[in-house]
Amino acid sequence: EVQLVESGGGLVQPGGSLRLSCAASGFSFNNYWMTWVRQTPGKGLEWVAHIKQDGSRVHYVDSVEGRFTISRDNAKNSLYLQMHSLRAEDTAIYFCARDLRSTGSFDIWGQGTMVTVSS
Amino acid sequence: QSALTQTASVSGSPGQSITISCTGTSSDVGGYNYVSWYQQHPGKAPKLLIYDVTNRPSGVSNRFSGSKSGNTASLTISGLQAEDEADYYCNSYTSSNTPAYVFGTGTKVTVL
Numbered sequence: 001e002v003q004l005v006e007s008g009g010g011l012v013q014p015g016g017s018l019r020l021s022c023a024a025s026g027f028s029f030n031n032y033w034m035t036w037v038r039q040t041p042g043k044g045l046e047w048v049a050h051i052k053q054d055g056s057r058v059h060y061v062d063s064v065e066g067r068f069t070i071s072r073d074n075a076k077n078s079l080y081l082q083m084h085s086l087r088a089e090d091t092a093i094y095f096c097a098r099d100l101r102s103t104g105s106f107d108i109w110g111q112g113t114m115v116t117v118s119s
Numbered sequence: 120q121s122a123l124t125q126t127a128s129v130s131g132s133p134g135q136s137i138t139i140s141c142t143g144t145s146s147d148v149g150g151y152n153y154v155s156w157y158q159q160h161p162g163k164a165p166k167l168l169i170y171d172v173t174n175r176p177s178g179v180s181n182r183f184s185g186s187k188s189g190n191t192a193s194l195t196i197s198g199l200q201a202e203d204e205a206d207y208y209c210n211s212y213t214s215s216n217t218p219a220y221v222f223g224t225g226t227k228v229t230v231l
Contacts, residue, residue: 035220037165044122045157045165045208047220059219095164103153104210104220105170112164 002026002108004096009113016086016117022079022096022110030054030074033099035106036081038092038115046092049081050099064090086117123148123209123223130229136197139226141209142190147221149190153212156185156194160205168207169194196228204230 008020022034036048049060049070058070069082079096093114097106124142131137141148141156148154154172157165167176169185172192182197192211196203209223 037222044225045159045210045222046122047210047222050220059217061219062216065217100167100176101170103155103171104212105155105167105176106157106165106210107167107170107176109164109166 004098004108004110006094006096006110006113009094009115011116011118012086013119014087014117017082017084018086018115020081020083020094020096020113020115022081024077024079024098027098027108029072029077033102034072034079035097035099036070036079037095037097037106037109038090039095039112040092047104048094051079083115086115088117091115091117121215121221123211123221125207125209125223125226127224128227128229130231131196131199132231133199133201135199136195137199137228139194139196139207139209139228141192141194141211141223143192143211143213143221144190144215146215147211147213148187148192148209150214151212152187154185154187154192155210156183156192157208157210158203158205159208165208199230201230204228 035050067085093112095112098108100107156169159165
């Protein structure tokens, strides 16, 4: 079964750090760009970051540039999002997703992991 | 990157057709054929309905269709069904600032 499973969410204080993981199974992980998308509860979707198949190219939304780092380990079929200097506005459900055609065609999504930034 | 603009809500009766619009700029929707559409039911992950403006992934009903004119993309749902009641989001590649992607503000579809 093609599947993505996120983990690592939780409650963290402002200024703190958290590392999210996304385990892929059922497909050739190293053939796809991978993406993180977040959603504030009750609000819309926001694209956060993506990474090329071999990890050689990464891009971020402006609001997380310099604070978040996306990475992947193709040997472990895993995607990561290291988050530093967390702010209240980073509170959201974080989804990982596969980009089917490298054109923003996110066809496989995980169930999401909740990150809450609060004191 | 500013979110693409979508109508906040659209409603229709079962069997009708409705169209959801997604307006951007020449740096995103108008400049590239990389528009996708997603359906999201409460508490669930989004589901890809349309990619590259007009293409449907395998398994998606042909009641869903996509198009684009200038800086506005559209999703049409024909033969509206109760299970189509959900939130819908567009997404586009954007060359504004960092090359990346930007989602729309979302549209709540209500089946009357």
